[in-house]
Amino acid sequence: MLTNNLGYPRIGDNRALKKALEAYWRKEISQKDLLIAAQKIRLQNWQLQKDAGVDLIPSNDFSLYDQMLDMCLTVSAIPKRFHPLIENKEVSEADLYFAMARGFQEGVLDITAMEMTKWLDTNYHYIVPEFYAYQQFNFLSHKIINEYKEAKNAGIETKPVILGPITFLLFGKEKESGFHRLDLLKNLLPVYKEILQQLNELGAQYIQFDEPCLATNLSNTELTALTAAYQELKAVCPNIQLILANYFDCYGENLSVVLKLPFDVFHLDLVRCPSQLEDIINTNFTHSKAKLSLGVIDGRNIWKNDYEKSIQLIKKASNYFGDERIMIAPSCSLLHVPCNLDNENKLDGELKNWLSFAKQKIAELIDLKKIIQNEGEAASILDKNKAAIHSRKSSSSIHKETVKTRVAIITEKDTQRESGFVTRQAKQKALFNLPLFPTTTIGSFPQTTDVRKLRAQLKKGILSKTEYNQALEAATVESIRLQEELDIDVLVHGEFERNDMVEYFGEQLKGYAFSELGWVQSYGSRCVKPPILFGDIERENAMTVDWTSFAQSQTNRLMKGMLTGPITMLQWSFVRDDQPRETTAMQLALAIRDEVLDLEKAGIKIIQIDEPAIREGLPLRKEEWQAYLQWAVKAFKIAASGVKDETQIHTHMCYSEFNDIIQNVADMDADVITIETSRSQMELLEAFVQFNYPNEIGPGVYDIHSPRVPSIEEMETLLEKALAVIPAENLWINPDCGLKTRNWPETKQALENMVEAAKKLRIKEKVIA
Numbered sequence: 001m002l003t004n005n006l007g008y009p010r011i012g013d014n015r016a017l018k019k020a021l022e023a024y025w026r027k028e029i030s031q032k033d034l035l036i037a038a039q040k041i042r043l044q045n046w047q048l049q050k051d052a053g054v055d056l057i058p059s060n061d062f063s064l065y066d067q068m069l070d071m072c073l074t075v076s077a078i079p080k081r082f083h084p085l086i087e088n089k090e091v092s093e094a095d096l097y098f099a100m101a102r103g104f105q106e107g108v109l110d111i112t113a114m115e116m117t118k119w120l121d122t123n124y125h126y127i128v129p130e131f132y133a134y135q136q137f138n139f140l141s142h143k144i145i146n147e148y149k150e151a152k153n154a155g156i157e158t159k160p161v162i163l164g165p166i167t168f169l170l171f172g173k174e175k176e177s178g179f180h181r182l183d184l185l186k187n188l189l190p191v192y193k194e195i196l197q198q199l200n201e202l203g204a205q206y207i208q209f210d211e212p213c214l215a216t217n218l219s220n221t222e223l224t225a226l227t228a229a230y231q232e233l234k235a236v237c238p239n240i241q242l243i244l245a246n247y248f249d250c251y252g253e254n255l256s257v258v259l260k261l262p263f264d265v266f267h268l269d270l271v272r273c274p275s276q277l278e279d280i281i282n283t284n285f286t287h288s289k290a291k292l293s294l295g296v297i298d299g300r301n302i303w304k305n306d307y308e309k310s311i312q313l314i315k316k317a318s319n320y321f322g323d324e325r326i327m328i329a330p331s332c333s334l335l336h337v338p339c340n341l342d343n344e345n346k347l348d349g350e351l352k353n354w355l356s357f358a359k360q361k362i363a364e365l366i367d368l369k370k371i372i373q374n375e376g377e378a379a380s381i382l383d384k385n386k387a388a389i390h391s392r393k394s395s396s397s398i399h400k401e402t403v404k405t406r407v408a409i410i411t412e413k414d415t416q417r418e419s420g421f422v423t424r425q426a427k428q429k430a431l432f433n434l435p436l437f438p439t440t441t442i443g444s445f446p447q448t449t450d451v452r453k454l455r456a457q458l459k460k461g462i463l464s465k466t467e468y469n470q471a472l473e474a475a476t477v478e479s480i481r482l483q484e485e486l487d488i489d490v491l492v493h494g495e496f497e498r499n500d501m502v503e504y505f506g507e508q509l510k511g512y513a514f515s516e517l518g519w520v521q522s523y524g525s526r527c528v529k530p531p532i533l534f535g536d537i538e539r540e541n542a543m544t545v546d547w548t549s550f551a552q553s554q555t556n557r558l559m560k561g562m563l564t565g566p567i568t569m570l571q572w573s574f575v576r577d578d579q580p581r582e583t584t585a586m587q588l589a590l591a592i593r594d595e596v597l598d599l600e601k602a603g604i605k606i607i608q609i610d611e612p613a614i615r616e617g618l619p620l621r622k623e624e625w626q627a628y629l630q631w632a633v634k635a636f637k638i639a640a641s642g643v644k645d646e647t648q649i650h651t652h653m654c655y656s657e658f659n660d661i662i663q664n665v666a667d668m669d670a671d672v673i674t675i676e677t678s679r680s681q682m683e684l685l686e687a688f689v690q691f692n693y694p695n696e697i698g699p700g701v702y703d704i705h706s707p708r709v710p711s712i713e714e715m716e717t718l719l720e721k722a723l724a725v726i727p728a729e730n731l732w733i734n735p736d737c738g739l740k741t742r743n744w745p746e747t748k749q750a751l752e753n754m755v756e757a758a759k760k761l762r763i764k765e766k767v768i769a
């Protein structure tokens, strides 16, 4: 029985990759130094897995920015606008790669970044490949080959991991009409064949094809393409063992086609979908020679594996198929969990004993093998695990009757505003007296090194709480003055006091715990430290009233209160797996509702409840959507509906394709929604238009993930597009998302341009009127 790992976190302990990348982008270190730092992480990861005794160690799971972008470079899917950079000998392959991710603004060149979107239902973002009719591909970046050789030179045999051709095409976008991206498969496959041939020549024994599109509903055409592709690929190198990796859900209705594919190993995510083992047992797979990789260790959460449960599944599989046809594995790549629990010194001992990060999950894999093979320490390993699992199940720190009772008595009335939108809109317009096309921002302003340093100094005791607060007050006042100077209509306080929009709230809620170094990659160099939601959620004190009231006291303009919604708190935390997610969402919703009411009591007239993760939380299979959406929308409405008509509730969403959930977005009944639309050139608005979305909308007019500053004309063009489909009285003007990742000069310039674009639009609208 072999152990199989699908992927390891690539940011390195202590976010080594983030630090190297950002230093390189700031031109503080050379490209050579960046590449050395990257190599060090790869070697450490491989060595750790080899030392632990993992049989199938992944390579090419590392990426300097994103694995989908790596594939674009591998097959030379480089959008035409970046071609001047290919022709420019001064621009290296790495800089071309970063330009595709981050945009490029130098000299006469001003190139927009590629779009970025959520990787299935995770908080990881990938770069969206762009496709053109008749596009040709060729084997450009040899990263997969180089990393295989690099490991081999270090004495480590690895299993190269590659994103499969079907997922690569399906998760990309056509950039012109008249073709479907799957039409490009025949042009793409020769590159995959060349890769297979080269790996074969180098002696690779396994190659893992990631095809997570199999966790979604696929059409017959897509499944036919899948079959054709892998028949062609297998024929090239019959001796390499091909592994099919699907994760985050069942193969579902795709299973019967999948099991006929010429793979040597089929990976199953048995954490998300334990029932699929039974489904496979009920097919004639028992007669096949192929192996199963049983993903029994949760690669998406941080709870210690329950060995008894896993052993049951493994034994069931081995009874049917025999030990030699079984591999054991984490459910998916460990990219989505932090590196190493050993680095945590401040976690409560009881809680720490319930947890497992990437390094510990690798150890769990080996433990399970030892238990199955009944090696010497097997009994004591199992006993220790049983004790930890029992300790969590029976702990008194998890359950609070008052919280459970409050959830039990939620009624329909708790989810309804006093009046409908039309009445509320009239009251709010009369009260606020805002200009046509009001301008606002999404909440955060640049979290500069200086601001982060303040927090680090507070933590280390170098700054007192009073000194820390004074410094943040100064930053807040400065941002308010700037917004007034820029003539923005509805202001924000800037969120300087927040380390992160989820962690900050988690820190103030009972039922949450925090790691010190539990970082997980979100996109590129950006990381998050998801708080650990382990128990019933209770808000003991107001969380944002002091800062928001302070900010409001500094200006005569309207100041938005800024909160994170219950579904985003749920999605971006490591959540408990001992109760339904719905129950946890209701507990969070009640806590946020209390905060909304406290803000209203403190005189705040506009309150934004961010829900950027509502789309990401959708189950991967459509048949499960309605059940989720029903409770997700309910949770938002519980949070938002306690206020009077005059209080304006905003929500904000980014990275979302709203087309198929627009009815549910409308059901949330926020007075104003601000959404990310600029990278897709307002494409997203189509959904709002087709549905005749009734409430006010602020479609983002500039992409905040790129350092490039958009021009006034560019934003005017986007606004014209928006105005063609949204009634003028419902249109707000704002960036795509918060500005925390930007620096001040870019931010000032971009906002100045944005306000100017709004003013020009107002004048044009007056002329037409």
Ligand SMILES: CN1c2c(nc(N)[nH]c2=O)NC[C@@H]1CNc1ccc(C(=O)N[C@@H](CCC(=O)N[C@@H](CCC(=O)N[C@@H](CCC(=O)O)C(=O)O)C(=O)O)C(=O)O)cc1
Residues within 6 Å of the ligand: 123, 447, 449, 452, 453, 455, 456, 498, 499, 500, 501, 502, 503, 522, 523, 525, 526, 527, 528, 529, 572, 612, 737, 740, 741
């Ligand atoms: C809006 N987005 C968010 C998502 N998920 C979240 N949980 N939060 C989000 O805001 N998902 C979708 C989008 C896009 N994703 C991201 C993710 C992450 C960032 C980001 O800016 N991350 C920061 C880290 C933020 C943080 O927690 N900072 C802490 C710790 C700061 C730190 O690094 N301290 C230094 C010491 C300070 C010094 O001396 O310089 C250290 O520990 O070494 C804080 O502020 O206190 C990142 O830098 O990656 C943005 C969008």
Ligand SMILES: N[C@@H](CCS)C(=O)O
Residues within 6 Å of the ligand: 442, 443, 444, 501, 562, 610, 612, 652, 654, 737, 738, 739, 740
């Ligand atoms: N209010 C948050 C939303 C990010 S999705 C911010 O501005 O950063």
Ligand SMILES: [Zn+2]
Residues within 6 Å of the ligand: 442, 612, 652, 653, 654, 736, 737, 738
């Ligand atoms: Zn956002």
